[in-house]
Amino acid sequence: MSLIGGIRPPIAVLSVLLLTLAGITALTLGKPAGVLVPKAVLTSQQYVAEDGAVALRTSLDESIRDLTNTATLFNEGQPVSADTVLDKIGNVYQKWRGTAVVEIKSGNLLAARGENVPLTAIDRSKLSAKDGLAPRMVRMDNGQTRLVILAVLSWEGKPQQLLVASSSLTFPGVSLADGRAIGVVDSTGQVLSSHGNLDTKRAQQQLKSFATAAAKKAEQHPITAKEPGAGGYTGVSGHLTGGAAQDMRTVGGYATLAAPVAGETTVASGLGLTVVTQVDVEERTAQLTRPAFGIAAAGALLVIGGLAVMVLLGTVQRPLIRLFLESRRLTRGDLARPVTVPKSGEAARVGAALERLRRQLQGAPADAEAPASRRGLGARALLAVCAVLLLAWSVPLMLVLNRADDSVRVPSQIVRDQKSRTATVSDRVRRALNEGHADLAAVAALIGDRTSAEDMKTVLERTVEDHDRYQSVYVLGADGTILAQAGSTPHHTAGKGPSTKSVEVTGEGGKTPVITATAEAPGRDGAAVVAEFRIEFLNALLGRQGMGDVRVLDAENRVIGGDAGYLAFQKAPSHLTPLLGKKDAYATVQRTGGTVRVAAVAPFTGGGEAKSLQWKVVSWQPASGLAIPEYSLQNRTVLAGLLGLTAAAACLGWLHIVVVRPLRELARQAEALAGGDRKTVLYPRHHDEVGAVARSLELIRQQLQEQRRGRDGGTRTPAGVGRN
Structure with a gap:
């Protein structure tokens, strides 16, 4: 047979x-589900750590790129004094803690701004080596750590100068509300920088414990550190569980600085840094089933x-x-x-x-x-x-x-994390637009000294090449004539002069919004440098794992961008209407028609040119996709039936x-x-x-x-x- x-x-x-x-x-459905900290809460801490790592890596890489590009633009112009260089940099960027210009040959300090730059950590004799200008981590006398960035200023007939800037290991835009703490850890487990709720000795000791554990886990390869097919963050990341005090337990997450594309590296991702977060959550037993x-x-x-x-x-x-x-x-x-x-x-x-x-x-x-x-x-x-x-x-x-109905309990920490992560994304978008305008202002400052269209085109082409946020950059005369252009064809109305708004949105009725930044070029009779942002650049800022659907809304609550599946200028979903009038970041659990979802809104806060847009970021995700006890039991029951x-x-x-x-x-x-x-x-x-x-x-x-x-x-x- x-x-x-x-x-x-x-x-x-x-x-x-x-x-x-x-x-x-009998083993899965009959096992008492006494869950103290739901898995969804632990996973959420991992996502928060990944958000912090993305923000820090982006900030450091942008600081390095901006200083290098600024030095290149200065080198292509006429020689200027060291004070002029630092003044122009200070007027355009406010990201560095301290800047200085040093004559390489003699070592004389020509100019300085902000806090004292640790110049003693720079060996001028090795600047010509392959990695002589590579950024380096320097520990200050006060115990804080700075990233020192170097670039060379070189003009014909003048001694070479070294442009130095120091940047702190901060997390731009990362919300640390609701008792959260965050820190930067090196490969040895030493805490280089910390922020947030670290007022108690227990919190400080817990962060050090998390730092040691995270540094050890960061030694893994990103592929082997994840379950097969997990995907997600390109670096090594995970969650940590600490000690408990009374009915509160400390949980956290960790994430290494990683390039946005798997297999690639950036300057910041090569520094061997890891981001660690921690927060105290309530322990609550959820007895859902009996054997x-x-x-x-x-x-x-x-x-x-x-x-x-x-x-x-x-x-x-x-x-x-x-x-x-x-x-x-x-x-x-x-x-x-x-x-x-x-x-x-x-x-x-x-x-x-x-x-x-x-x-x-x-x-x-x-x-x-x-x-x-x-x-x-x-x-x-x-x-x-x-x-x-x-x-x-x-x-x-x-x-x-074992159906989880609309009365299911969503852990409060999940709601708080949704709010803080939405606020982080909102600030990332605002800072990205401000950064794009600042880069454009730096270009405009140098364009003002150039007379030929060919020279202007060279600068614009380098700008488009160095900054993938722009799809088109052009110099627009006061009469609406395009004097020089690089990138794709501009969405410019013929005869229309430069806008008086630093950042604005046009293109209503089209397939995609047109986000433009305008910076006046000094000395060119009202001409300005205009850049159009790639909508893909904006949408890429929104694609964060574990947040559900994310949208950017304008002042009229119309969709400008999203992580996936949206129509430009369409109205926001109706279930978000109660949130749209909030002035500050806010999150809640919505229960409508048997559907339970966690939704959050975060309007633009802080300064910069993008604040005038009055945009807001909204996010929502169904609670059924979260690993909380009620839905986990329902999923196991459904799985048994499917089997x-x-x-x-x-x-x-x-x-x-x-x-x-x-x-x-x-x-x-x-x-x-x-x-x-x-x-x-x-x-x-x-x-x-x-x-x-x-x-x-x-x-x-x-x-x-x-x-x-x-x-x-x-x-x-x-x-x-x-x-x-």
């Missing part, structure tokens, strides 16, 4: 699967499954095996004993046909009266009965039992394909053979019980043919003799 065919394997596999599923059901439920469900499955298997054994397997034995007996010539005919179904039809064939082998004519056939339920009907039995167990688990349904469909489908369909065809062929069809050859479909019966019927057909030929030959011989 075939190992995968026949009647026995499907029934045996079904029995094993049902027993296994009963055990799984009796899982045991009862497993017991019901054993009873129903046992009944289904008994039906298959008694009405399908045993009759088919008996037919196999009876057919082999007839082929061996044992015709004395009548065939034992099964009670019903296709097996009864085949058994009745075998009995008729036995009589025909004994000499009875093919048209002799056939014995009464007991039809009853066919094999397909029996499979349907078994399917109904198994569905009676699976369907309630999938659709009825039962899958086992039933697989095994009963296997039986139908391998046994039932061939058996129905065999019954038709057996009745035709018993009715006198001696020409149709019977071929077995599978090497199993049904195939064995088919082979026996074929042998019987051949015996009947030989019998008829012998009978016909005996009657023809006398007639032949008479004619001779």
